[in-house]
Amino acid sequence: MRAFKAIGRKAVLKSAALALLAANAYAADKTPPAKPSVSDVVKASKPSDWRPLDPENTLYMDIPSGRVVIELAPTFAPNHVKNIKALVREHYFDGLAIIRSQDNWVVQWGDPNEENGKPREIKNAQRTLKAEFTVPIKNDKNFTRLPDHDGYAPQAGHSNGFPVGHDPKKGEAWLAHCYGMVGVGRDNDADSGGGTSLYAVIGHGPRHLDRNITVVGRVISGMPLLSTLPRGAGPMGFYDKPELNVPISSVKVAADVPEAERSKFEVMRTDSATYQAVVEAQRNRGGPWTKVPAGYIDLCNTPIPVREQK
Amino acid sequence: MRAFKAIGRKAVLKSAALALLAANAYAADKTPPAKPSVSDVVKASKPSDWRPLDPENTLYMDIPSGRVVIELAPTFAPNHVKNIKALVREHYFDGLAIIRSQDNWVVQWGDPNEENGKPREIKNAQRTLKAEFTVPIKNDKNFTRLPDHDGYAPQAGHSNGFPVGHDPKKGEAWLAHCYGMVGVGRDNDADSGGGTSLYAVIGHGPRHLDRNITVVGRVISGMPLLSTLPRGAGPMGFYDKPELNVPISSVKVAADVPEAERSKFEVMRTDSATYQAVVEAQRNRGGPWTKVPAGYIDLCNTPIPVREQK
Known part of the structure; x- marks a missing residue:
């Protein structure tokens, strides 16, 4: 060859x-x-x-190029996962868009009009939540440690198919920023995110963000649909023209989709x-x-x- | 915001x-x-x-979407850099193509016909060279060590703007596989590469490749032109149809381009x-x-x- x-x-x-x-x-x-x-x-x-994906903790995000499948990790961000599912179930994301693509960094989606004085209404879910940057280490009952030293965490390994950091002294566990991980955008206030704006990592794992953002899951299928999006020319990779935004036709909880239409993956x-x-x-x-x-x-x-x- | x-x-x-x-x-x-x-x-x-780029060690690869600027690192692969420049100067790459794009891995370019019995002729350069996976550590006179532990190398840091590993005990130095680094494709034989096929890292730094491939430089400008290419549907991300290959109009050594037409960058x-x-x-x-x-x-x-x- x-x-x-x-x-x-x-x-x-x-x-x-x-x-x-x-x-x-x-x-x-x-x-x-x-x-x-x-x-x-x-x-x-x-x-x-x-193990199969749990349909109750799986999201389908449909964009023009296909379907992105995201597995949520309620162990590590129980309130955010609950709120994101509430947002999805009131169709908050349907018709919103991918608005940012920054090389070797993230693709981000949410409401393009959030700042234009016409933010999309939220009915039952919450707009912001208290941060869930870490959870009590005792909540993570499935941790398998990697054999090697990790600079960003006293212990690193996996839990139910997610990359995870542990700090036994502080009693904290958290999801790590690796390729394909999904987190919750926020402003400077730690508690200013809630799940209305989400991002996926498309470059070298920015592990220095660990414990600074609520991470909620991982892209299981469809990463290329996100990673190949044209990079945005605006500051921080935001698209500088509304027509460049990539429309989201819908986001659904897999459990709400007829079984025959579900994407079936095992991890x-x-x-x-x-x-x-x-x-x-x-x-x-x-x-x-x-x-x-x-x-x-x-x-x-x-x-x-x-x-x-x- | x-x-x-x-x-x-x-x-x-x-x-x-x-x-x-x-x-x-x-x-x-x-x-x-x-x-x-x-x-x-x-x-x-x-x-x-x-410092400005040295035009004698800078390549311009022009593809339909624009120009990719690559800085070569002769300190770390002197023979490969010399050979790649010889290939460029005999127009070896002009009209060849990007033939592979694998998510979270690499984009690779070279001769789509190398296996079809009609490989492009090489006039003065060499098709294969002895591997340059490491160089004697004494050759790297510009190393600045990072303060932290690195799992892949006894010492990690930078040399003239490149990410580098050092092993003082073995007396070896090498370029590290970080985002945007450019290396030389090879077959199983360590000495089967020579620079006719090159790749750039487009995902999480695959540092486990360090010391297994000759790395020759870094993309200084134009990474998004490579990282957003559609992923290939063939094995290992190769494009499965020739019409999907991305044509390379030319690769030039910057020194051979009139000064007014050069892309000017500082590192x-x-x-x-x-x-x-x-x-x-x-x-x-x-x-x-x-x-x-x-x-x-x-x-x-x-x-x-x-x-x-x-």
Whole structure:
């Protein structure tokens, strides 16, 4: 495959067949079996290594290019998740727009007229809420710690498929700003957000935002629909002309969509032994392509496998 | 600015005026002066804190949407940089294409026909070279170390405006895979690359690739032209139809372009005291927006300021 001069993560895929061959030949030629790749581990996973999305905590955001599926994380922002679902159920977002796209930073959506004196009315939900930058660490009962040092948090790992930081001394847990994570825009006042304006990370994980914003979930499918949007020419990447805003036809809670019309995804259980093998396969990549395994993995470089349910 | 519910990096910009006010009022009200933001530090920089790009080590890649400016780093890949410039000067890339765009990973360009039995002829340059994954640490005379622990390298910092890893025990230095870094595609053989196929990082810094690929430079301007390209539907993000390839009209060495037609950029000197202040402003963000300064910065979250020369 000369033309493609494969680099990196996916090049390992090519070695899966080789790895199996090597394993089969072990007894004969004494070559140690090749290390499994992330892809090998995912392929060898059991059905019990996966969990479906909970329709009650899944959002579908439909934009002209397709559907963005977001998994909400009520463990880490219970009040914001509740309020966002209330906003969705009163159709707050339907007809609003993506109004910001800043390179290596975020795409953000909400009400383009919020500042024009004609903000969209809110019926039952709340416009602002007390911040949920962290939650009591005891609330996070599913944490699986990564083996390595993390500079931004005393402990880093995963909880129910979300990247998470823990500070046992302070008794705090929080969602981390990795690629695809979804948070709640706010002004300078910590309590000025509520979920009317949301963003998704489209660049290098801005972990220095952790514990400064309420993070509510993760994009499970459709990241390219957000990450490839034209960057905004206004300050902070806001679109400088209203006609550049990307209309949101609707946001729905999956539970409110007829089952036959739902997007069905499964997320690997991050407390499974299989996920530990995924982490290690990325942390010390094997295969013929890798010459120097890193021996380290940072939280936002750790893949969280997602697949469509059959 | 309610509608915009500013999040993060750029929200600090709003606080610059407040910070100055606070500093002026210090004597009167005993409030300590507000910490400068990255933007404040950049604004207060001296001309000597900046260096122009060297036209002999700058590439212009022109694609339909505009110009991508790449700074080459001969210190870290002397033979590859020499060879890439030789390829450019024999017009190897002119008429080739961007053939791959993989979300949260890379955009890659080269010869779409390399595998079709009709690869583009190379006249004077070389098709493959011995890998330059690391260079002797003594060659890097401009290293400024970051204050924090880095998991991927014993030491991490910057050298002449590039993110760099150092291993003093092994005597090795190398360019790090951060957003916008440019590397040389290769096959499984370490020495199978030479610069005919290049890629730029468009997602979270895949630092586990460090020391596994020859990295040759950094995109100084034009990242959004690459990062917003439609993702490829083929394996590894390759475009699955030739008509989706993005044509490269030309790649030129800036020195070969008449001076009046050059894109003029300056990069902040990463060995300056001003740059140390930039790092600290990001590492422990001040301003009214930030509630919990991180007290840590990872290599790929450290901004490397670039500006257009007047």
